Amino acid sequence: MATVSLKRLTKRYGNMEIVHGIDLDIADREFIALVGPSGCGKSTTLRMIAGLEDISGGNIDIGGRVVNDLPPRSRNISMVFQSYALYPHMTVRENLGFSLKIAGAAKDDMDRRVAEASAILGLDELLERRPSQLSGGQRQRVAMGRAIVRDPDVFLFDEPLSNLDAKLRTQMRTEIKKLHAKVKSTVIYVTHDQVEAMTLADRIVIMRSGYIEQVGTPDEVFSRPATRFVAGFIGSPPMNLHEATVSDGRLVFSRGDSLPLPGQFKSKTAAGDKVVFGIRPDDFYPTGHGLSSGGETEVHRLDLPVSITEPLGNETLVFAEFNGADWVSRMLNPKPLKAGDRIGMSFDLSRAHLFSAETGKSLRN
Amino acid sequence: MDENASARLIRRTLTVGHRVGLFLAMLVICLPGIWIVLSSLRPTVEIMAKPPVWIPQQLSFDAYVAMFSGIGKGGIPVLDYFRNSLIISVTSTVIAVAIGMAGGYAFARYRFRGKSGMFLGLMLTRTVPGIAMSLPLFFVCARLGIIDTHFGMILAYVALNIPFTIWLIDGFFRQVPKDLAEAAQIDGCTRWQAFWQVEFPLARPGIASAAIFAFLTCWNEFALASQLTRSVNSKTLPVGLLDYTAEFTIDWRGMCALAVVMIIPALTLTYIVQKHLVGGLTSGAVKG
Numbered sequence: 001m002a003t004v005s006l007k008r009l010t011k012r013y014g015n016m017e018i019v020h021g022i023d024l025d026i027a028d029r030e031f032i033a034l035v036g037p038s039g040c041g042k043s044t045t046l047r048m049i050a051g052l053e054d055i056s057g058g059n060i061d062i063g064g065r066v067v068n069d070l071p072p073r074s075r076n077i078s079m080v081f082q083s084y085a086l087y088p089h090m091t092v093r094e095n096l097g098f099s100l101k102i103a104g105a106a107k108d109d110m111d112r113r114v115a116e117a118s119a120i121l122g123l124d125e126l127l128e129r130r131p132s133q134l135s136g137g138q139r140q141r142v143a144m145g146r147a148i149v150r151d152p153d154v155f156l157f158d159e160p161l162s163n164l165d166a167k168l169r170t171q172m173r174t175e176i177k178k179l180h181a182k183v184k185s186t187v188i189y190v191t192h193d194q195v196e197a198m199t200l201a202d203r204i205v206i207m208r209s210g211y212i213e214q215v216g217t218p219d220e221v222f223s224r225p226a227t228r229f230v231a232g233f234i235g236s237p238p239m240n241l242h243e244a245t246v247s248d249g250r251l252v253f254s255r256g257d258s259l260p261l262p263g264q265f266k267s268k269t270a271a272g273d274k275v276v277f278g279i280r281p282d283d284f285y286p287t288g289h290g291l292s293s294g295g296e297t298e299v300h301r302l303d304l305p306v307s308i309t310e311p312l313g314n315e316t317l318v319f320a321e322f323n324g325a326d327w328v329s330r331m332l333n334p335k336p337l338k339a340g341d342r343i344g345m346s347f348d349l350s351r352a353h354l355f356s357a358e359t360g361k362s363l364r365n
Numbered sequence: 366m367d368e369n370a371s372a373r374l375i376r377r378t379l380t381v382g383h384r385v386g387l388f389l390a391m392l393v394i395c396l397p398g399i400w401i402v403l404s405s406l407r408p409t410v411e412i413m414a415k416p417p418v419w420i421p422q423q424l425s426f427d428a429y430v431a432m433f434s435g436i437g438k439g440g441i442p443v444l445d446y447f448r449n450s451l452i453i454s455v456t457s458t459v460i461a462v463a464i465g466m467a468g469g470y471a472f473a474r475y476r477f478r479g480k481s482g483m484f485l486g487l488m489l490t491r492t493v494p495g496i497a498m499s500l501p502l503f504f505v506c507a508r509l510g511i512i513d514t515h516f517g518m519i520l521a522y523v524a525l526n527i528p529f530t531i532w533l534i535d536g537f538f539r540q541v542p543k544d545l546a547e548a549a550q551i552d553g554c555t556r557w558q559a560f561w562q563v564e565f566p567l568a569r570p571g572i573a574s575a576a577i578f579a580f581l582t583c584w585n586e587f588a589l590a591s592q593l594t595r596s597v598n599s600k601t602l603p604v605g606l607l608d609y610t611a612e613f614t615i616d617w618r619g620m621c622a623l624a625v626v627m628i629i630p631a632l633t634l635t636y637i638v639q640k641h642l643v644g645g646l647t648s649g650a651v652k653g
Contacts, residue, residue, distance in 0.1 A: 088567065098552050
């Protein structure tokens with residue numbers, strides 16, 4: 001069990017800097033998800049923590065010990081790879097016990113710990129099989145078993161569910177959460193899937209192009225995104241984001257359509273400011289079909305034409321045309337709609353977001 | 366006749382056709398081998414007969430007995446040749462495979478300056494026919510005073526085999542996912558342990574095939590050996606075959622008998638190692 005702390009962590013390949021001096025403090029037993037689009041440096045960061053990549057600058061501290069130049073084996077970490085990386089020439093039992101064998105553990109101790117791990121993950125039936133005889137989900141469990149057998153300070157997961165089909169992924173996600181509840185160790189989990197990050201993590205680190213955009217609880221990054229990028233990245237379907245100019249207490253969009261400037265931003269903007277207006281599909285809904293809590297204070301209503309609908313059963317995604325663009329909205333208790341219908345839409349402006357068009361930073365603070 | 370019955374008939378006919386074809390192909394492939402074995406067992410008159418005598422009239426082991434009877438009784442120093450062949454082939458194979466493993470691993474895993482140029486250079490050496498190098502090699506060895514020594518032969522064969530072993534082993538290491546070595550290091554291995562515990566066992570089929578090919582190359586090589594060897598000190602079996610040629614005669618039966626003696630160890634070794642050649646061991650390592 002240990003804390004992990006990254007200080008000005010940098011990675012360069014030749015002249016190209018991939019990770020630009022990031023700082024991050026991870027508490028003991030915390031489940032942290034590193035999330036971001038491909039190429040954002042999240043896997044490189046994880047591999048630096050693991051010791052599989054040299055660091056070009058900064059410090060990595062695990063459990064109060066600087067590990068910058070230590071080889072992976074001296075860091076007391078374990079890692080689950082996207083490809084599982086099971087040793088194909090060993091049985092499941094040998095795979096699980098491999099790290100103990102290398103460490104020179106006694107036979108009884110090894111058997112006991114392999115049995116424990118196998119019991120936690122339900123691998124008892126599979127112990128004598130080889131990886132090629134296992135299904136994807138089983139291989140994934142063996143990979144996790146191999147990680148927990150070592151009783152490491154920190155678990156590292158590198159997109160562990162990416163190779164599974166959608167159904168199995170949901171199932172394994174639950175298993176990982178249960179596993180964390182059982183073994184209670186620090187977890188750093190890399191994923192490009194924001195749903196995994198939201199459902200699993202205590203805190204989410206959103207990365208882009210080698211920088212950290214925001215660190216926060218799932219609720220924080222969802223409700224109070226610090227930047228336009230985070231706003232667009234977290235949430236499905238994504239937030240509607242459109243550029244506008246502040247003018248006379250209104251937001252005027254590119255084609256002349258406008259909305260009232262949300263109250264909370266009045267003091268933070270001046271006429272002529274270029275901003276990005278953001279509203280989640282949950283806060284922009286056909287009137288009467290939203291998440292009505294009755295407390296909305298700042299609802300703006302407009303009649304808009306529907307351009308397309310995507311029924312999902314319990315809800316329908318309605319794409320309404322405003323300022324020449326399709327704005328996605330979530331319609332609860334859906335009623336049949338067809339393209340071209342005009343429908344009353346509500347903008348819950350109290351929950352809208354405003355970002356600087358120049359820096360992309362939220363204007364909330 | 367209904368459709369199913371005729372389909373069944375066609376399938377059976379095709380199966381029989383396949384087997385007959387295979388048999389004929391195998392016959393053509395095996396005939397030289399069979400012919401050598403047969404020729405080693407029958408008198409020269411029968412070997413030279415025209416038209417050929419397909420079914421041997423008389424068989425005897427005279428040639429084998431004579432071969433081992435020692436000089437002056439129609440024998441040749443076959444045990445010396447055998448020992449030379451074995452020492453030279455085994456040693457040069459071991460060295461070529463060791464270097465091939467190191468080189469193949471480096472080419473498969475590391476990025477370094479001039480990598481592709483070096484690889485191409487190694488491959489280009491394969492395009493030079495061995496016989497073309499025999500004269501320069503002879504001069505070099507003569508100057509170094511290593512003509513007619515095991516060392517000289519081993520050196521030549523190691524050089525001959527290295528490009529091939531590197532190329533073959535490189536291909537096999539490329540098939541071993543990099544993740545496995547990384548997982549092993551996280552599991553507590555040093556780089557060296559990760560190689561021996563995980564990567565080496567998985568590339569073993571490739572290393573075994575490289576070893577067989579290298580061994581057979583050395584075992585059967587004649588052109589260079591005929592230049593670099595002089596006496597029982599270093600003559601190998603293929604060069605020993607020449608002992609059966611005299612000024613006006615060639616003892617075909619004796620030659621064939623020696624050829625059989627040469628083939629048997631090569632065949633045995635290939636048979637033993639072939640189970641290691643089975644590929645597909647890495648399946649299941651990664652992905653679903």
